[in-house]
Amino acid sequence: GRELGFPTANIALAQRPPLAGIYVVEVENFGRGVASVGRRPTVNPVAKPLLEVHLFDWDGELYGRRLRVRFLRKLRDEAKFDDLERLR
Numbered sequence: 573g574r575e576l577g578f579p580t581a582n583i584a585l586a587q588r589p590p591l592a593g594i595y596v597v598e599v600e601n602f603g604r605g606v607a608s609v610g611r612r613p614t615v616n617p618v619a620k621p622l623l624e625v626h627l628f629d630w631d632g633e634l635y636g637r638r639l640r641v642r643f644l645r646k647l648r649d650e651a652k653f654d655d656l657e658r659l660r
Contacts, residue, residue: 580608580624581634583641592621592650600640603629607641610650 581599592610599605605627611618625641 579631580626581637581639583623583625583639585621585623591646594647594650596644596647597625598642598644599625599627600642602627602639604644605630606647607643608650614651614653 593608595607595609597605597607605625607623607625609623610621612622612624623641625639
């Protein structure tokens, strides 16, 4: 997220994640945002699925906070892009 200019909260998944993809989400006490669930195929791929959330109206510090994320709607499947510009 930060490499693309969109800071994200990287969240360890406490339970089975939804299917990989990009979602509209609501984070309790913080508002709405967009989330990526998956292995980040374009930037620093990981073996275990990761949840990254970008909040629309928040620019404060989230490190160490417990966040409750509610998935509202799937926007698209996870995809690998040729470069960061196409991902943006």
